[in-house]
Amino acid sequence: MSEPDADTYALKTVEVPVIDAPDLAYRPPAPRSYRPKIGVIGAGGIVSAHLDAYRTAGWDVAAICNRTRAKAEKKAAEFYPEARISDDAADILNDPTIDVVDITPHPTDRVPLMEQALRAGKHVLSQKPFVLDLDVGERLVALADERGLKLAVNQNGRWSPHMAWMRAAVQGGLIGAPVGCHCSLHWDHRWIAGTPFEKIEDLMLYDFGIHWFDFITSLTRGRARSVYATSVMAQDQGAKVPLAAQVLIELEGGQASLVFDGATRHGPQDATYIAGTKGSLNSTGPDLGVQRVTLTTADGAATPALDGAWFNDGFQGAMGALLVAIEDDAEPENGARENLESLALAFAAIQSRRTGQPVKVGSARRIET
DSSP states (O other), X not given: OOOOOHHHHTTOOOOOOBOOOOOOOOSOOOOSSOOOEEEEEOOOTTHHHHHHHHHHHTOEEEEEEOXXXXXXXXXXXXXXXXXXXXXXXXXXXXXXXXXXXXXXXXXXXXXXHHHHHHHTTOEEEEOSSOOSBHXXXXXXHHHHHHHTOOEEEOOGGGGSHHHHHHHHHHHTTTTOSEEEEEEEEEOBOGGGTTSGGGGOTTHIIIIITHHHHHXXXXXXXTOEEEEEEEEEOOTTOOSSSOOEEEEEEEETTXXXXXXXXXXXXXXXXXXXXXEEXXXXXXXXXXXXXXXXXXXXXXXXXXXXXXXXXXXXXXXXXXXXXXXXXXXXXXXXXXXXXXXXXXXXXHHHHHHHHHHTSOEETTTOOBOOO
């Protein structure tokens, strides 16, 4: 057996040819002809992104409900002037002309609304995080199955252009089986100071990180074994909860990691690297909206020209995937059943951070926020 040469020891790379990027179906999905009436329950700040995406897609939002009626009126005036306004969710749930409901309140308020909607025969898009208890989530999934209804989760990050393209490449077998999935986000999240977000102890792992736990799940479904996570208050971060966190995930036949530096004042960067048995994917940029993706295989390196933006294509994708599933009588790409695996990762990370120990995925059944 010959000794490796100096270049091998030095891990020097070799140039690869530039090739054309494959044409992948990564844009937000849309039904062919299914055009149901949609009811929106909850009119908080993020709902503007929902309604703008639905309006752009040409979908029919027939009713908007919020306990503070004025908020619903404001959203309707801006996006759907013809929508019916209500301060009682029962008005939407009891309306036989509405087939699909987008339920956006906080998790504790959302669970009974989702159950009522399913019992009323409505297909449901749930805001994320889906539930705070995996057993409750399993019960809702079972109820949807029992009623022949579709239950999906608004994991809108799945349709950010760079994540969607990379996911399509992995699912298309272009890099073989993923053996390493690593996401690092270095940005300024100090804006949460003085907002209700400061009340969420594990903000980075829970509210923000859920998008990346879901991304890892979408690439490595069924392979996550255990999680070890930490968080820390960054120097001079200002906010009252830790803005720095990191996660190590043991996969069957691989590993994954997440790094969140939420107090980066200058030079922000978001980077994703996916190593596979037949190739790799690399995405870098200054923020979530500006990313350059490179696919490298034995044939060469390809850089697709990405189209779209996370806001608001991600929200169009989340609802579009549900509508496609209803039209085709299939499981939604963002179905609640799969989302429970993403939540199991997040819950394990939060328990690990709190205990200082690795946690088996699925053993942490619920969290307190």
